Amino acid sequence: MRKIIAMLMTALLMLGAVAPALADGPIQVDVFFYDYSDTYIGSVRASLEEQLAASPDLYAFNFYDGASDQGKQSQQVDTALTRGSDLLIVNIVTTGSDEAAQNIVDAAAAADVPVVFFNREVSDAIVNFSDDVAFVGTDADEAGYMQGQMIAEYLLAEGNLEKYDLNGDKQIAYLMFRGELGNAEAFGRTKYSVQQANELLAESGYKLVPSAANQTDNTQEADGISPYYLYGNWSAATAKNLMDTALTTYALDNGDIELIIANNDDQALGAIESVNEQGYNTGAEGSAYIPVFGVDATVVAQDAINTGKMTGTIKQDAVGMASGLVFLAQNIQKGAELLDGTENFNVDEDVAKIRIPYAIFTGAAE
Amino acid sequence: MHSIGDWFNRRLQPYRALSARDKRRYWADFFLNNAIYIILLILVIYVQYYSLNVMRARNTFLSFTSIVDILKKSAAALFLALGVGGIIVLTGTDLSAGRIMGLSMLVSASLLQKPASEYASKMYPNMGTWPILAVVILVMIFGAMIGSFNGYCVAKFKLHPFIVTLATQLMLYGFILIYMTWGNNGGAPIAGLTDKYKDIVKGTFTIGKTAIPYYVVYAVIATVIMWYIWNKTTLGKNMYAVGANAEAANVSGVSVMGTTILVFTMAGALYGFSGFVESARVGSNSATAGLNAELDAIAACVIGGVSFNGGMGKISGILMGVIMLQIITVALQWLGVSTNLQYIVKGFIILVAVAIDMRKYLVKK
Numbered sequence A: 001m002r003k004i005i006a007m008l009m010t011a012l013l014m015l016g017a018v019a020p021a022l023a024d025g026p027i028q029v030d031v032f033f034y035d036y037s038d039t040y041i042g043s044v045r046a047s048l049e050e051q052l053a054a055s056p057d058l059y060a061f062n063f064y065d066g067a068s069d070q071g072k073q074s075q076q077v078d079t080a081l082t083r084g085s086d087l088l089i090v091n092i093v094t095t096g097s098d099e100a101a102q103n104i105v106d107a108a109a110a111a112d113v114p115v116v117f118f119n120r121e122v123s124d125a126i127v128n129f130s131d132d133v134a135f136v137g138t139d140a141d142e143a144g145y146m147q148g149q150m151i152a153e154y155l156l157a158e159g160n161l162e163k164y165d166l167n168g169d170k171q172i173a174y175l176m177f178r179g180e181l182g183n184a185e186a187f188g189r190t191k192y193s194v195q196q197a198n199e200l201l202a203e204s205g206y207k208l209v210p211s212a213a214n215q216t217d218n219t220q221e222a223d224g225i226s227p228y229y230l231y232g233n234w235s236a237a238t239a240k241n242l243m244d245t246a247l248t249t250y251a252l253d254n255g256d257i258e259l260i261i262a263n264n265d266d267q268a269l270g271a272i273e274s275v276n277e278q279g280y281n282t283g284a285e286g287s288a289y290i291p292v293f294g295v296d297a298t299v300v301a302q303d304a305i306n307t308g309k310m311t312g313t314i315k316q317d318a319v320g321m322a323s324g325l326v327f328l329a330q331n332i333q334k335g336a337e338l339l340d341g342t343e344n345f346n347v348d349e350d351v352a353k354i355r356i357p358y359a360i361f362t363g364a365a366e
Numbered sequence B: 001m002h003s004i005g006d007w008f009n010r011r012l013q014p015y016r017a018l019s020a021r022d023k024r025r026y027w028a029d030f031f032l033n034n035a036i037y038i039i040l041l042i043l044v045i046y047v048q049y050y051s052l053n054v055m056r057a058r059n060t061f062l063s064f065t066s067i068v069d070i071l072k073k074s075a076a077a078l079f080l081a082l083g084v085g086g087i088i089v090l091t092g093t094d095l096s097a098g099r100i101m102g103l104s105m106l107v108s109a110s111l112l113q114k115p116a117s118e119y120a121s122k123m124y125p126n127m128g129t130w131p132i133l134a135v136v137i138l139v140m141i142f143g144a145m146i147g148s149f150n151g152y153c154v155a156k157f158k159l160h161p162f163i164v165t166l167a168t169q170l171m172l173y174g175f176i177l178i179y180m181t182w183g184n185n186g187g188a189p190i191a192g193l194t195d196k197y198k199d200i201v202k203g204t205f206t207i208g209k210t211a212i213p214y215y216v217v218y219a220v221i222a223t224v225i226m227w228y229i230w231n232k233t234t235l236g237k238n239m240y241a242v243g244a245n246a247e248a249a250n251v252s253g254v255s256v257m258g259t260t261i262l263v264f265t266m267a268g269a270l271y272g273f274s275g276f277v278e279s280a281r282v283g284s285n286s287a288t289a290g291l292n293a294e295l296d297a298i299a300a301c302v303i304g305g306v307s308f309n310g311g312m313g314k315i316s317g318i319l320m321g322v323i324m325l326q327i328i329t330v331a332l333q334w335l336g337v338s339t340n341l342q343y344i345v346k347g348f349i350i351l352v353a354v355a356i357d358m359r360k361y362l363v364k365k
Helices: A002-021 A039-053 A070-083 A099-110 A142-156 A160-164 A184-204 A236-249 A265-276 A299-306 A318-334 B002-017 B020-033 B035-055 B064-089 B097-111 B132-157 B161-180 B195-202 B214-232 B234-244 B246-251 B256-282 B293-303 B315-335 B339-364
Strands: A027-033 A059-065 A087-090 A115-118 A133-137 A171-178 A207-210 A228-231 A259-262 A313-315 A353-355 A359-361 B204-207 B210-213
Touching: A027 A039, A027 A070, A027 A318, A039 A059, A039 A318, A059 A070, A070 A087, A070 A099, A087 A099, A087 A318, A099 A115, A115 A318, A133 A318, A142 A160, A142 A184, A142 A259, A142 A313, A142 A359, A171 A184, A171 A236, A171 A265, A184 A207, A228 A236, A236 A265, A236 B064, A236 B256, A236 B315, A259 A265, A265 A299, A265 B256, A299 A313, B020 B035, B020 B339, B035 B315, B035 B339, B064 B097, B064 B210, B064 B214, B064 B234, B064 B256, B064 B293, B064 B315, B097 B132, B097 B161, B097 B256, B097 B293, B132 B161, B132 B195, B132 B256, B195 B214, B195 B256, B210 B214, B214 B234, B214 B256, B214 B315, B234 B246, B234 B256, B246 B256, B293 B315, B293 B339, B315 B339
Parallel strands: A027 A059, A027 A087, A087 A115, A115 A133, A133 A353, A171 A207, A171 A228, A171 A259
Antiparallel strands: A313 A359, B204 B210
16 A cells, blocks of 8 residues: 555656646746735736636736745745746845845746746846846836926926915925835935926926925935935825824925825825815815825826826836736747747846836826 | 922921932932933923924924824824723733724725715725714724634633734734725725715814814723723723733632633724724725734833733823824924934834833832
């Protein structure tokens, strides 16, 4: 009896070793998300699940929640590789240093499994490590530039500059809600939004200046923009509490705070909830208004914009992101090279980084 | 006037009787035991000075508007602290408080959304809006059920609440993620709350010229009820007895199991209600709802002198703790202190509070 079991086990093991060589079956795709509770990542996850589940004969897939813990995510990757994976799709937790990404790339290379990073950006060196590594994301700084463009366009629209420069000093005092410290996206959005807006406003003689209600973080680059923010850390609740306190000292009607910029929509909505209590941005006819700008275009933000509570946001295309990932997965499934047929995408020069474009959103269609 | 002088004299008698050395010790003890209040007083004076002379802001730190801002934030944070306080008196702790509140936030929001005609991304498009009172009762029962489950596991299997609530907290996060995908939602934040709901929580009445939201009143009511339970009922007395020495309490006929379950259930109901308030207060509820909220509540209790050694703590202490934690948070924002430093300062103050607490406890022993 024992012998039979032993033989069966051996046979099973051998089968297991041979299995990956079988082509044309469904491939095992393992997708690692940095945190399930992130709203935008949640919509990418929903769309990816829908697209992968649509062809069960092509893809078998597992999703993992890194819970903002790189150690946890790295272990999940190890387990997935041990279990047998054909493609790793990684939304890495740690951005800003190569260590964690390099470990994943090394482990995957040892098992001969391609890796696609997405959303949270890894360095060019990581992606150039081999042909089996790619990145799908947005240009971290682009959202900032676009937000700046949107702000400038809004202010340059007729009468708005005079209307929102409440104290007539030709300076628009803005309040900035910043995402996680050390995050490349938060950095880019904080800095380039204001920089770009000021560039476009230059001709008009107006400019954005940090409101005194911001905190000053001397550890940031002294560029006149980056050190000034309130630390909402992507969260609506935190942003609301900060805004409440800011409004005890600074007013919305005398030029203390003339414009609100947030690194993401959740924070923008938290700030709006707070100014609502002062009768601002309630969406009611004739209510006082302070322009509020976010990024992400979540459904809630879109609704807020359409009902006149919020001014504009930058659309991160969650479905586009998921489609880009599925496109690459398809290549692997067909046995083609990872980056085959990506000419129609917006790819960086010299490095396999596919950029899903952003779009300005100031109203309509949900 | 004469009698007041007399009263002072009588009060000072024991102090005068001390030797010079004992007098010095008396003051040393006084400063050590009240270190937290003294640090805070210095902080408040400094911020007040700063806001008067350096910032030249519209209001000063100790202006009525600013104090109301601090009290509003304290009121919002109070429900959780009142709940977890009882569990700490039982020598326990509750890591699931934030997530119970989070789940309650999402459930409250989803049941009280505007009709689909006004809010296109409504979670259950074909469902009407619930009566608000029904939602309050529902989420409180929800919270109480989860709380009693925690309490049952703690009492029945003799597990430390840290472990039990660590486990339930994980399970609750799973439920939160699942709940977010129900109906029409697909993981999006839940918002678009009815005006009536917002009004019941955030609507204001005015004292002088300052608007005070209703949830401050709810916090006051919750505090009074909890004060009554802690001080005037058998349950309260049993809670202190079990917390001080569970075996002795058991021997003298107190049901340790019953008391534990009831305290946890009460806490759960408070978390549930807290979620109902917080949801309307924040307006847009994502899966991070309530994340780590229990840590602030526990910190507030510790600062307010609810001892982790059990059996000690007062409602007034919790109230003070919550307010002090908010003062620290708000003061640091006024000073424009960088975020990195804020964490360090907060951590330091909590550490000092716990060290003082331990010192008092050892002296008492």
